[in-house]
Amino acid sequence: MSDNEAEFREFVAAQMDSLRGLAFLTCGDWHLAEDAVLAALARLYVKWGRIDNHDGYARTAVVRAAIDETRRPWWRREQSLSHAMPETPMDDPVPAVDERLRLRQALLRVPVKHRAVLVLRFLEGLSVPQTAAALHCPEGTVKAYTSRGLDALRKILGTDPGIDTEVRYEAV
Amino acid sequence: MKLSELLENAPPARYDVEDAVRAGRRLRRRRRTGVVIAAVVAVSAAIGVPQLTSRAAGPSPSLPAGPSPSVSPSPTVEAVRGPDLTYALHGFITGRLRVDDPYRWTVAGETAMIEKKGGQADAQEGEVTLYRPGIDPRSTLAGAKITATSAIHGRSAYRVDADGAPMLLWEYAEGAMALATVRADGPGKWALTPAELRQVAEALETGAPRPVLLAFVTSYVPPDYRIVEVAGRFSAGQLSSVQLVPADEAVARIGRPDPDPRTQKGSRGLMLWLSPTVPSDHGAPRAGVICPERVAIKGIPVEKQPKHCYTFLPGGKNVLEVFGTDADAESELRKMLDSARFGSVDQPSTWLPAGSGFPASAQVGGE
Numbered sequence: 001m002s003d004n005e006a007e008f009r010e011f012v013a014a015q016m017d018s019l020r021g022l023a024f025l026t027c028g029d030w031h032l033a034e035d036a037v038l039a040a041l042a043r044l045y046v047k048w049g050r051i052d053n054h055d056g057y058a059r060t061a062v063v064r065a066a067i068d069e070t071r072r073p074w075w076r077r078e079q080s081l082s083h084a085m086p087e088t089p090m091d092d093p094v095p096a097v098d099e100r101l102r103l104r105q106a107l108l109r110v111p112v113k114h115r116a117v118l119v120l121r122f123l124e125g126l127s128v129p130q131t132a133a134a135l136h137c138p139e140g141t142v143k144a145y146t147s148r149g150l151d152a153l154r155k156i157l158g159t160d161p162g163i164d165t166e167v168r169y170e171a172v
Numbered sequence: 173m174k175l176s177e178l179l180e181n182a183p184p185a186r187y188d189v190e191d192a193v194r195a196g197r198r199l200r201r202r203r204r205t206g207v208v209i210a211a212v213v214a215v216s217a218a219i220g221v222p223q224l225t226s227r228a229a230g231p232s233p234s235l236p237a238g239p240s241p242s243v244s245p246s247p248t249v250e251a252v253r254g255p256d257l258t259y260a261l262h263g264f265i266t267g268r269l270r271v272d273d274p275y276r277w278t279v280a281g282e283t284a285m286i287e288k289k290g291g292q293a294d295a296q297e298g299e300v301t302l303y304r305p306g307i308d309p310r311s312t313l314a315g316a317k318i319t320a321t322s323a324i325h326g327r328s329a330y331r332v333d334a335d336g337a338p339m340l341l342w343e344y345a346e347g348a349m350a351l352a353t354v355r356a357d358g359p360g361k362w363a364l365t366p367a368e369l370r371q372v373a374e375a376l377e378t379g380a381p382r383p384v385l386l387a388f389v390t391s392y393v394p395p396d397y398r399i400v401e402v403a404g405r406f407s408a409g410q411l412s413s414v415q416l417v418p419a420d421e422a423v424a425r426i427g428r429p430d431p432d433p434r435t436q437k438g439s440r441g442l443m444l445w446l447s448p449t450v451p452s453d454h455g456a457p458r459a460g461v462i463c464p465e466r467v468a469i470k471g472i473p474v475e476k477q478p479k480h481c482y483t484f485l486p487g488g489k490n491v492l493e494v495f496g497t498d499a500d501a502e503s504e505l506r507k508m509l510d511s512a513r514f515g516s517v518d519q520p521s522t523w524l525p526a527g528s529g530f531p532a533s534a535q536v537g538g539e
Contacts, residue, residue: 002451005193012189021179034186038195045196104178123175 004048011054012041018124019062025119026066028108036065059124060134063116106156114149117142197450254279254426254536257402257527258381261302266375269368271300277384277402277526279425279536280307286352286372288363297363298354300372303429305348309341312429324373331366340369344376385520386412388446388485388492389529392511394504397442398422398536401430402526413445414526422536443495444508446517449488457488461509463502481505483512490517 016037023033023040040061044054051057107115113135120131121142128146132139259282263273268289274282286298303309310318316334318341323329329342337354344350352372354364386404393399393416400422401415416422418441425431449457463481466474479500482493492512494505513529515522527535 008196009189009193012192016185016187016189016192017182020182020185021176024182025175025178030183031186038187038191041192042195042199045193046200107175107178119175 008045008048011058015055015058019058022059022119022124023062023066025104025107025123026063026112026116028104033066037062040065056130056134059120059126060136063120063134067112067116102157103153106153109156110149110152114145114152117145118149118153121146200450254398254422255304256381257384257399257525257530257535259384260378260381261300261376262379262382264375264377266371269364269372271372271376273382274302275403278430279400279422280304280428280430286364288368298352298369298372300350300352300376302344302350302378303348304427305345306427307349307429309349309351309429313341324370329370329373338364338366338369340366340373342373344373345378350376383525383527385523386414386515386526386529387490387517387520387523388412388444388512388514389524389526390444390508390512391529391531392507393531393534394442394500394508395533397534399526399530399534400425400441400536404523411445411447412523413443414530415441415443416534417441426536441497442500442505442508444492445495446485446490446492449484449491454482454484454491457484459484461506463506479505481509483509485514485517 019037019040020030020033023036024030027033027036040058043061044051044058047057048054107118110118116135117131120126120134121128126134128139128142131142135142257277259274259277261271261274261282261284263284264271270287270289272285272287274284276283281301281303283299283301286300288297301309313332313334316332316339318330318332321329321331321340324342324344327343329340332339332341332351339354340352342350350373352369354369384402384404386402396419397416398419399414400417402413404412421441454462461481461483463479466477466479476498478498479496479502480493481502482491484491492509492514494508496505513524515524
């Protein structure tokens with residue numbers, strides 16, 4: 001096994017769960033999220049020796065692949081989703097769980113690029129410049145999408161989303 | 173609440189580290205061999221407009237009036253012989269653009285890379301595909317906006333737009349169309365303007381047929397298989413590959429654009445490819461033909477796994493592999509590799525003509 005491959009294996013073992021979560025919150029389906037992560041990791045494998053920031057590359061590739069998954073033609077999404085568990089909210093004796101489902105549903109109704117910004121900033125804890133670099137867009141766009149994304153969440157939920165946005169105020 | 177709380181109760185992961193490594197190896201192989209660039213729409217996937225095929229299920233574009241090369245009806249196996257294994261396009265330079273000699277031959281046409289002076293050193297900026305007379309590639313452009321533009325050398329030309337990806341479609345010879353595309357991802361992305369695509373079209377001429385050269389040939393091909401794609405001298409990898417499909421399927425391709433490999437179900441063909449040895453995949457160089465034991469993967473039983481054999485080239489730096497279907501006999505794959513001859517991989521001047529290096533029966537329409 002080459003050094004590069006050993007490093008790649010170590011990276012995947014350490015980051016797989018985190019990347020799955022990132023993809024899931026971006027595209028809203030575990031099945032699609034895992035496909036997106038696998039596609040992104042395959043690209044990372046090919047380029048491993050040529051890039052320095054493996055974390056950053058993987059995050060960017062995963063978010064982009066997850067966004068692409070949400071843009072697949074509806075009939076292909078239907079096929080993929082047909083085996084997935086429904087994500088519909090249901091009553092739960094524990095209010096916190098119900099609240100999480102409600103927020104997850106609301107997040108999925110936010111436009112996908114706004115959602116990607118929210119996820120990168122408040123799940124991954126990236127700063128505005130880091131998020132801009134990950135999504136290949138201007139910092140101003142990140143700020144605007146952050147604001148609009150949170151605003152959309154407020155409107156969907158009818159209340160403040162209650163997301164811990166501490167990072168936003170530090171980074172802006 | 174933190175967003176990370178939304179990830180509680182995640183289902184068990186379907187993929188692990190080994191899956192990621194396997195996916196990476198597969199992707200590296202495909203990139204090295206250029207197999208991903210297997211049809212005009214697949215060319216778009218690699219350098220142009222991947223969104224085109226995702227719209228294949230949508231309505232066809234309304235096409236402007238223009239040249240309407242007649243698409244031949246699907247011929248019978250006995251009726252016709254396919255195109256020779258030769259290239260008509262010769263590389264040329266126009267301004268800051270260089271069109272290389274073609275690197276890929278298919279039943280439908282031939283493809284060459286377009287490079288721009290001062291552009292990416294490790295990637296082409298676009299590609300041009302010359303279709304054989306009578307083939308109309310517009311059927312592969314569903315979802316794209318096609319508008320007539322000023323004629324090129326007195327023949328019809330069209331600008332093609334698909335989500336901002338500029339392409340140029342024109343009649344380069346009587347009843348024969350060409351399509352120039354620009355890379356839409358990775359290095360070299362969007363590096364060619366519509367004006368530069370036109371510059372390529374205006375400078376392009378065909379010449380005397382030249383043989384398609386490969387770093388390997390084989391004098392044995394299973395009787396029912398025909399060559400439908402040959403790729404060689406791909407990028408700096410100096411690789412060669414040959415795709416074969418059953419004779420009836422090969423003959424059905426005559427007079428039509430290449431099928432989109434991503435929408436084809438299953439794998440009915442054989443793929444031969446030559447690439448640098450990967451020690452973790454192939455082990456230490458050794459003599460003879462190696463056919464690794466098949467294993468069940470992802471719920472597919474062993475007997476349904478495709479067949480795979482390989483042999484090292486002299487020196488062990490490169491390997492020739494053949495991938496078959498589960499129905500192909502391993503003995504046939506071994507025979508193909510045992511019957512292989514090689515040029516010097518690093519010296520294209522020593523490569524071998526595919527037209528005479530493979531049996532005549534392997535040509536489309538061959539007996």
